[in-house]
Amino acid sequence: MEFLYEYGLFFAKTITFVLAFAAIIALIASSAMKQGSKKGELEITDISEQLHDIEHEMNHHLLNKEQLKEKEKQEKKQAKEKEKADKAAAKKQADGDDLAHEPKLFVIDFKGSIDAKEVSSLREEITAILLVATDKDEVLVRLESGGGMAHCYGLAASQLERIRQAKIPLTVSVDKVAASGGYMMACVADKILSAPFAILGSIGVIAQIPNFNKILKKNDVEFEQLTAGKYKRTLTMFGENTDEGREKFVEEIEEMHDLFKAHVSENRPQLDIEKVATGETWSGKKAIDVGLVDVVTTSDDYLCQASKTSKVIAIKYATKKGLAEKFSKAASLSAESFLGKLWQNNRIFPS
Structure with missing residues (x-):
């Protein structure tokens, strides 16, 4: 009897655990379905x-x-x-x-990552504005980005082009940084504002890749890579790179740089493009001298002045995050906080 009692107790605990686990799974699935029906607002x-x-x-x-x-x-x-x-x-x-x-001033915030994934929210915000705005209104984009993938920031710049095409005045304000892909977006504006110590420019292209071929050879490891097309892979991390591959890779980088320069010249024809397209950056005070910006001021000052004559409205498209994404973000923030403390204590990173 004692055996049956213990077995029954174990069985009841097991059933309880399984039911609780099933309930959690059902809750997560229900949450995912709701998020699927409405991604953001x-x-x-x-x-x-x-x-x-x-x-x-x-x-x-x-x-x-x-x-x-x-x-x-x-x-x-x-x-x-x-x-x-x-x-x-x-x-x-x-x-x-x-x-x-x-008159209304619509305000959008864009803080870009390397792959400019924020463009998914940007397109929703711009669409919402274009549905109600007229040429008597204005759009202010508070932009912050150190750049990233060219094709991703090209799409982000194209989203800003939609505002220009609708004949609605577009202003970009840079309080911290708009470099490389960030400036690719900023130059689309009718007017660029910059804080005195903001960083702008970096009209250039960079690509870098490590190569472990010598390490593999040293350890008698063979690496094979099969491609169809002569230049399907010009440089590789594990194979032995050739001078021909390097030349082709540099050619592709130069081509992208030419496209970048043409884009900037088209939107800001008053620039001496050869002078500013060297990959250099300038602070806001210097950027106005070379023509990269139009006014040295902060977005806060601009908003305070605009509020005297216009109704100022901020638009943000907030996406719903899943449980996995929330946990990932929490872990990322914890890591950033930890590294920040180490930086302050001078335990890692050179000053």
């Missing part, structure tokens, strides 16, 4: 309202009672005037008067 933020709230909060702390009372009186008067103007504009717009359109 637009997040719209009224920056004008945020700036107004900040101004109101500062005034509340800095002004005395009499000043606050006078300020509130002015704001009420302005609110009534705006309400009256909005009604008149709405009536004119209903009558087909385009001049009644309230």
Whole structure:
């Protein structure tokens, strides 16, 4: 009897574990199905309202009672005037008067990785803007990227081209860096803004690959690679590279560089392309001298000024992340935090 009791208890525990595991799998599958039906959604933020709230909060702390009372009186008067103007504009717009359109500044953030995977969100944001924007509006892209794969950033630049083709003014603001592929995107804009110490340029192409052929030979390891087409593989990591392969590889790099220069010249014809297409970078203060940027200022200053005459709205397409992606991101952030602490403590990396 004791054996049967222990066996029954073990069997019950096993069934409980299996059912719990099945429930977790079902939950994950259900979550994945929901994500499959809706990959992401637009997040719209009224920056004008945020700036107004900040101004109101500062005034509340800095002004005395009499000043606050006078300020509130002015704001009420302005609110009534705006309400009256909005009604008149709405009536004119209903009558087909385009001049009644309230100008809007649509803000997009693009922080690019090496493969510019963020372009999937960028295309959604631009599509949403193009559905409602007119030539009286403006799009500001706050861009940050050190570059990456040419074909990926070429697609990202093409997305910005859609705004230009729609005859909507496009401004790109660089607070930190827009180099290589980043500048490939930035140069599409009608106007480029740069913070004083931002990094711009790097109009060049780089490719590097390690070769382990000597190590393989030293350890009596043979490597075979079969291709169809003379230049299907010019350089390889494990085979023995040839001068002919190297020459072809350099030829392909030069061809990509020519395409890059042509793209920049087409969008900023005032540039001396041979002077700036050397792979060098410039700070914002120097970049304006060589024609890479138009205005030295930060995106914050630009938004504050624009909010006085336009309604400023931020558009973000947020994608739904799966459980595996969330765990991966958490692990990545932990690793970055760990390396950051080591950097601060000077335990690794040269200064």
